[in-house]
Amino acid sequence: MNLTEKNTIRVRFAPSPTGYLHVGGLRTALYNYLFARQNNGVFILRIEDTDRTRYVEGAVDNLINTLRWAGLDFDEGPQIGGNYGPYIQSERLDIYRKYATQLVQEGKAYYCFCTSERLEKMRDDLEGSGAFAKYDKTCSKLSESEVIKNISDGNPYVIRMKVPENRIIRFYDLIRNEVEIASDLIDDQVLIKSDGYPTYHLANVVDDHLMRITHVIRGEEWLPSVPKHILLYEYFGWEIPKLAHLPLLLNTDRSKLSKRQGDVAVEDYKAKGYLKEGLINFIAFLGWNPGDEREIFSLDELVKEFSLERVGKAGAIFNIEKLNWINLQHIHQKSNEELVPILKEILVNSKYNNLKLSDEYLANVIGAMRVRINYIAGILEKSSYFFERPQSYDDTVLKKHWKQETPEHLSKLINEFSLLQSPTKEDYETALKKTAEQLGIGAGKLIHPTRLSVSGVGEGPGLYDILYILGKEEVITRIEIAINKIKI
RNA sequence: GCCCCUAUCGUCUAGAGGCCUAGGACACGAGCUUUUCAAGCUUGGAACACGGGUUCGAAUCCCGUUGGGGGCACCA
Numbered sequence: 001m002n003l004t005e006k007n008t009i010r011v012r013f014a015p016s017p018t019g020y021l022h023v024g025g026l027r028t029a030l031y032n033y034l035f036a037r038q039n040n041g042v043f044i045l046r047i048e049d050t051d052r053t054r055y056v057e058g059a060v061d062n063l064i065n066t067l068r069w070a071g072l073d074f075d076e077g078p079q080i081g082g083n084y085g086p087y088i089q090s091e092r093l094d095i096y097r098k099y100a101t102q103l104v105q106e107g108k109a110y111y112c113f114c115t116s117e118r119l120e121k122m123r124d125d126l127e128g129s130g131a132f133a134k135y136d137k138t139c140s141k142l143s144e145s146e147v148i149k150n151i152s153d154g155n156p157y158v159i160r161m162k163v164p165e166n167r168i169i170r171f172y173d174l175i176r177n178e179v180e181i182a183s184d185l186i187d188d189q190v191l192i193k194s195d196g197y198p199t200y201h202l203a204n205v206v207d208d209h210l211m212r213i214t215h216v217i218r219g220e221e222w223l224p225s226v227p228k229h230i231l232l233y234e235y236f237g238w239e240i241p242k243l244a245h246l247p248l249l250l251n252t253d254r255s256k257l258s259k260r261q262g263d264v265a266v267e268d269y270k271a272k273g274y275l276k277e278g279l280i281n282f283i284a285f286l287g288w289n290p291g292d293e294r295e296i297f298s299l300d301e302l303v304k305e306f307s308l309e310r311v312g313k314a315g316a317i318f319n320i321e322k323l324n325w326i327n328l329q330h331i332h333q334k335s336n337e338e339l340v341p342i343l344k345e346i347l348v349n350s351k352y353n354n355l356k357l358s359d360e361y362l363a364n365v366i367g368a369m370r371v372r373i374n375y376i377a378g379i380l381e382k383s384s385y386f387f388e389r390p391q392s393y394d395d396t397v398l399k400k401h402w403k404q405e406t407p408e409h410l411s412k413l414i415n416e417f418s419l420l421q422s423p424t425k426e427d428y429e430t431a432l433k434k435t436a437e438q439l440g441i442g443a444g445k446l447i448h449p450t451r452l453s454v455s456g457v458g459e460g461p462g463l464y465d466i467l468y469i470l471g472k473e474e475v476i477t478r479i480e481i482a483i484n485k486i487k488i
Numbered sequence: 489g490c491c492c493c494u495a496u497c498g499u500c501u502a503g504a505g506g507c508c509u510a511g512g513a514c515a516c517g518a519g520c521u522u523u524u525c526a527a528g529c530u531u532g533g534a535a536c537a538c539g540g541g542u543u544c545g546a547a548u549c550c551c552g553u554u555g556g557g558g559g560c561a562c563c564a
Contacts, residue, residue: 193562224559371527459525
């Protein structure tokens with residue numbers, strides 16, 4: 001290992017594969033990524049799948065795909081490997097056992113044969129006494145022969161770490177500065193579970209050390225367990241990485257961001273047609289800002305500007321309206337053509353999946369709707385008439401703009417339209433205004449009923465844009481249908 | 489219950505003792521534009537949780553209170 005390698009900054013994102021990538025997880029991954037990239041460091045993905053009961057099939061691939069979609073490419077991890085693998089904890093069981101056994105031999109950990117029933121009862125008894133329900137260390141007093149007998153009898157066991165009494169454990173956090181916690185408040189943490197898998201605490205410390213992690217950047221929920229980790233680093237004689245605990249992402253009611261109160265899975269936002277640029281930009285600003293008034297950033301710009309020093313300490317509410325606005329700013333920065341693939345994917349997953357529409361048609365639709373939406377699926381929500389004929393006609397618009405004489409006016413308009421040869425938007429406009437003039441009425445008397453006829457609603461892009469996109473034949477057909485269907 | 493973290497407009501935040509009659513953005517109101525709806529532009533209202541210190545001077549430092557969040561598992 002040469003000097004440069006030795007000083008390389010190495011960070012990791014270490015999710016558990018319990019389903020989907022949470023937006024909070026995305027932000028943690030993002031901050032790690034930004035920190036790594038701006039320091040020419042290494043960004044590692046490690047899968048923490050030590051809880052077999054929560055493992056979800058396919059979750060690892062899903063996690064990786066979502067991370068890649070967001071543009072957060074990792075340098076070492078599952079599928080791509082690296083010098084410090086394997087990067088999936090369930091494939092490293094022998095490593096954890098080796099280190100746990102070492103601690104037992106050194107008297108820093110011990111076998112525990114207490115049943116979960118006994119532990120539960122113990123906690124129940126302690127409850128109400130006002131005390132913190134800590135393990136009573138019964139098994140730490142077992143003699144070596146008792147331990148050997150238990151093991152040879154096949155009694156299930158865990159390995160617990162010994163936590164010293166009366167010690168104040170101090171540590172420095174890059175975001176929170178000095179933090180101190182009394183060791184008496186820390187339980188004799190289980191290191192190896194009875195199923196042979198390690199707990200988070202052991203696996204995390206061992207892997208961070210073995211993978212040469214220099215900075216641990218993770219959610220604030222881990223702050224209270226840092227002392228356990230510090231103790232483990234001490235027991236092993238390892239250097240403690242720099243720590244940075246990020247403020248939490250919150251629901252509107254200020255509780256930790258969770259399902260039930262809106263979408264929390266990154267893939268849900270992707271499915272709605274939020275741009276990765278928009279989501280990343282928004283999420284970067286939940287807890288960080290550049291210190292000036294700029295708000296729209298690309299991933300590369302974030303890499304340049306990001307700094308852990310500027311990360312805030314208080315939790316931030318995930319405010320979808322701000323996301324919508326930021327996403328729109330990023331939509332502004334894309335051409336219609338660039339957005340076509342996103343629209344296509346949404347259509348494929350919609351009830352319009354059988355439609356065969358040209359890229360040109362879709363680009364035109366995007367051009368017409370792009371300032372009227374916040375995410376691409378909004379096009380289907382607000383202008384389904386580009387994909388199917390109106391199923392109904394808006395009642396309010398009907399009452400306001402559909403008069404006794406309207407059908408007659410529209411018939412005249414259809415005649416005028418039918419004369420046009422491959423009409424442009426301007427041709428439609430000219431034809432409509434000419435018809436209005438001949439009828440001796442204002443253009444509005446034709447515009448509103450025509451819009452209603454072709455779209456079924458009273459809002460949306462300019463009428464002539466809609467007519468142009470739909471095409472002459474379809475426009476005439478739709479107006480005819482409306483004349484026949486609408487009775488007042 | 490105990491421990492830890494945290495506290496500027498409704499929301500995201502700027503602010504590192506005087507530049508603050510607290511700035512920006514989202515959202516909201518008004519206007520302009522537009523024979524629709526948006527977008528855009530202009531504009532308005534809106535906050536230093538409270539109480540004590542320290543200091544010539546505090547949103548900024550200290551202490552306490554209150555509020556909020558997180559953690560206390562053979563889950564991560």
